[in-house]
Amino acid sequence: MGAIFSGCSQCTVWLGEEDATTEQAMRLIKSMAAHDGHFETWPYSSPEYQPYLKAHEIIMDSSEIPRQSKDEIFNSLRPLFHKSWWSRTWTVQELILPKHTVLKCGRHEIDWKTVSQAYESLDKHLYRCCKDAYRKSFDSDARWALYGFHNVVSALVSSRLSCHNRGLRVELIELLAEYHRREASNPRDKVYGFLGLCHQDIQERFGADYYIDLADYYAWPTINDIKRSGNLRSLRLALRPTKHDIKLWGPSGFIKEADSKLPSWIPDWSNPSGRRGSQTEGLRLYNLFSAANSSTALFLVQSQILSLWGIRIGTISDVGFCPEGFCDSFDALRMWSRMWNNCENASRFDGSDEDGPVEKGPDKIPVAIFRTIMLDTIPPFN
Template identity: 25%
Template sequence: MAISLEEVKLNDDIAYECLSYTWVGPKGGDTTNHRRMVCNNAVKYIQQNLYDILVQLRNSNILGPIWIDALCINQGDISERNSQVAQMGEIYKRAIRVIVWLGKEDGYTKTALESLERSTLTLEDYERDKSSSLREHRRCPYTYDEDCAILYFMVQRIWYSRLWVIQEIVLARDIIFFCGSHNTTIDTIWRGSLFIQYSDPDIQDDHNNLTEANFSFSFLAVCIFRHNRLRSPILNTIGYTVHLFRHAQSTDARDKVFGLLAISDCYNYHLQTTMKADYNISTQQVYTSAAKFASCDSRNLAALAAVGDQSLNQIISLSSWVPDLSVSQSLPPLEYLDTRFAAATQESYRLNWQDNALILDGLLWDRISLSSESDSEIANRKGVSRLLQVFNECGLRYAHSDDLLAKAI
């Protein structure tokens, strides 16, 4: 979880003050992980995770004012929830410091952090020359025990999988990571994220946490986004960010979009509208709006390719052109998707919507009468035979040269 130390009060109605707190023990007879605390003279029930970080902050002499969304937003009040989510971007941008709680320390924590802190690799070096990271990794060798400690430290933290942490990291001016009594910088953590790419496959197999490892490695993308978002306008559009971070997890499926509003440009000129957090509308409506923004923001038809395998959809009644963002699929970001949807013509197309139907105006250039197998199917003998059949039936007028056809055969 992440919390922010507030510099100034944003509005009179924002309840960020957690100036004093004391614990009065667990709820009587309750076997859950809830703890009771007194905050501003009111009793609050909190999760064990929040209890742990507050204890650590008190032991570290880090006191309020502190803004904690679990305490400062009434999740059961839709009106308040809409209002507070709209302000969270400003809260994290204007916070003196954002504190990230990775959980309690264990036997691996100290070794992992000390090992990662030996590295001098910077994010600028990594982006300028990706191979520099591998050279730095080899220059700063780790023992087998250190490898295991780093990998275990990174993959055992569910914090990396959560969508809401993205805006907290991207917007924060200053960030400190706590893991038990240990604290470190964001550079140490993203180096640990990058380490997963170079770690020994045998060690990864021993831990058998591929999903968690992918979440940990994806934190590097968050840091790169933080570093580059002001350089490239497309990085700021909500249509781009919802696809870039669709792998992240959220309890409320609508937060796949709402949780990224604070780091996105949410106004679309073509649609003449602004994306806003509204928990009164359905997930289907939120995802449909996000798909419209993505189609317009990408300025091509790449967003249609982001729909992916619809048989995996978990949200029912989505139109065929609307991706189910609640499903994490292995799809490249929008700017890397193949956008060559112009069949031998440079004529532009127009996108319009009528209710939930996507209307694409274009030119009928030709009709497909024959096709080969897919790339994966061509790899076997039957697929190659089918490909040769297509070549023979089409004739040389569709081949670039005699030599090309000969090579294909």
């Protein structure tokens, strides 16, 4: 499939039948693509507010547009980007590999380049200079429609840029980390569906085998990444919530991840519901820390058991799980309080002598604890 899509000059992607909001959504995307200014200066071009703008030609401030109309306009993005095409594993390569891609929904169509330009315009402002303006100007549904558009398109823009402008093929483990929430009827397709985007040698060595044991199949990307990178970054993708985890927010509300039958070091790609969004940033952040690059990982896999050789320099006292989106505030506070107390107690002692443990003092909590709490999203300290 990868070769077919790579060789075609244009691919028309069928998103499904249109609804009452499709035309409005595509008008909005084209308007966003054509304008690169701050949110307050966006020149809206939907039928709902064109008469209003014509009556107030001097006023182009978006705050002057009636709130209900503006919310309805941006809410139109939600049905278009909630179509099942955006959640399927096999559709990723349809959009990334062809030289030119057009999205078609019913009678309406839009060039992917336009969608990409709209995303780039939004990305410059949504989480930066215009963050407060977005929050104050929309109701919660309209805000989530914008965030949803941004999140759906973001990974595809990045992957397509790597493939075409930089001539790169993405590592399989990075594709799985990015698109693991996409669905497939056969659990093996959760991996096989991305091979067309990978290096040729991976496609040759890791073919489609629908009869191999699922654990062995899901283990291969991790083993391959350890061999290629020489580090253990891919093991973070196998992390599962502990028995004390808080509930996660999914498309249908609060959900809880099902117990996996796989060995603890193998990511369960068949279960997307309880996993957080893109995890590629965690893979990149791994290399920030000197301890991650000082030596090549030594490992052995035998009978689905991963054996590692190294020097133990510490013990993890507790692990917290941070969900995306909404969470139950009381459960979250309870979890972080328990984790902090455990970490603080563990950090008070610096070995032991004949009289028992030697206390350090509460002011010497290791930086590693803060790295853990921040999920390694802060740079290493000197």
